[in-house]
Amino acid sequence: MRTCIPFIAGLTFLIMGARQGRADPISSVGPFTGTYTESWEEFNNYNQGPFYLSNPTTIMGGEASIADAHMIVYDPNAASFGLGTSGSAQVSDGKQGMLLYESLTLLGNGTATITFTNPVSEFGAYWAESTGGVLSDPNTVSLSFFDVFNNLIGTESFQYSHKGTSDGGLDWHGWSSTTPIGSLSYTGDFVATDGLQANPVVPEPASVTLASLGTFLVGATVWRRRNQNAKGQIQRTLNVDVIEPSPRTLTAAGPHTGRER
Numbered sequence: 001m002r003t004c005i006p007f008i009a010g011l012t013f014l015i016m017g018a019r020q021g022r023a024d025p026i027s028s029v030g031p032f033t034g035t036y037t038e039s040w041e042e043f044n045n046y047n048q049g050p051f052y053l054s055n056p057t058t059i060m061g062g063e064a065s066i067a068d069a070h071m072i073v074y075d076p077n078a079a080s081f082g083l084g085t086s087g088s089a090q091v092s093d094g095k096q097g098m099l100l101y102e103s104l105t106l107l108g109n110g111t112a113t114i115t116f117t118n119p120v121s122e123f124g125a126y127w128a129e130s131t132g133g134v135l136s137d138p139n140t141v142s143l144s145f146f147d148v149f150n151n152l153i154g155t156e157s158f159q160y161s162h163k164g165t166s167d168g169g170l171d172w173h174g175w176s177s178t179t180p181i182g183s184l185s186y187t188g189d190f191v192a193t194d195g196l197q198a199n200p201v202v203p204e205p206a207s208v209t210l211a212s213l214g215t216f217l218v219g220a221t222v223w224r225r226r227n228q229n230a231k232g233q234i235q236r237t238l239n240v241d242v243i244e245p246s247p248r249t250l251t252a253a254g255p256h257t258g259r260e261r
Helices: 004-020 203-239
Strands: 026-031 036-038 057-059 064-069 071-072 095-102 110-128 139-146 152-160 171-188 192-200
Touching: 026 071, 026 152, 095 110, 110 152
Parallel strands: none
Antiparallel strands: 026 171, 036 192, 057 064, 064 110, 071 095, 095 192, 110 171, 110 192, 139 152, 139 171
16 A cells, blocks of 8 residues: 555656646637636626625636625626727626726726636636726736646736727637646736636546556555455464465366365
């Protein structure tokens, strides 16, 4: 048992190191429907109150939480929010979206952190951001991705502007990571988001094989110890040696008696 554990642990770290050593762990992906989703429909908009969401707020059916002190839920028809030259913020589905309502004296500059209950391999959402005036047009949203130990996996960014149409439409941006994502943060000026999607990590064949091997080795060791303990107990009780039949004496008809005719 003592020799099995270091062996299994060593293989585990080799596999994890190979995964994390790959170049460009973060890559862009197109729209997808995730196992975990959030559309903000179950929350009150800022006119219904309370004005801000709780910090943090549980989302995606309990599979994640989002943290920021100034998160509001908007409704284009009942509790709208203007994005400057890009128009009034819209939604990607349903009636509501969520926006980081930071002070204009800070030029927006809001940062929200999403932490997953279990690591995910893909994340995406529909996004918009305030533009024009004292803000850039187009404007930039920056993201940082972290593993389950809070180590930085990589950073991404994208630009937003709907100045040409002023329709406040949300644009899709999504990412896939070869290193499991434990959390992510995004920063921008009055960033609006809706239709969040995420997919949990699917174990690679090597990881599944390693887990199966570990279970087999541990089980075999426990069985061997129990078998040895049982034989020892018989020896102590009867004060005799337990003699196991030699495999050579076994046949399909049973053990030989030693008397051959």
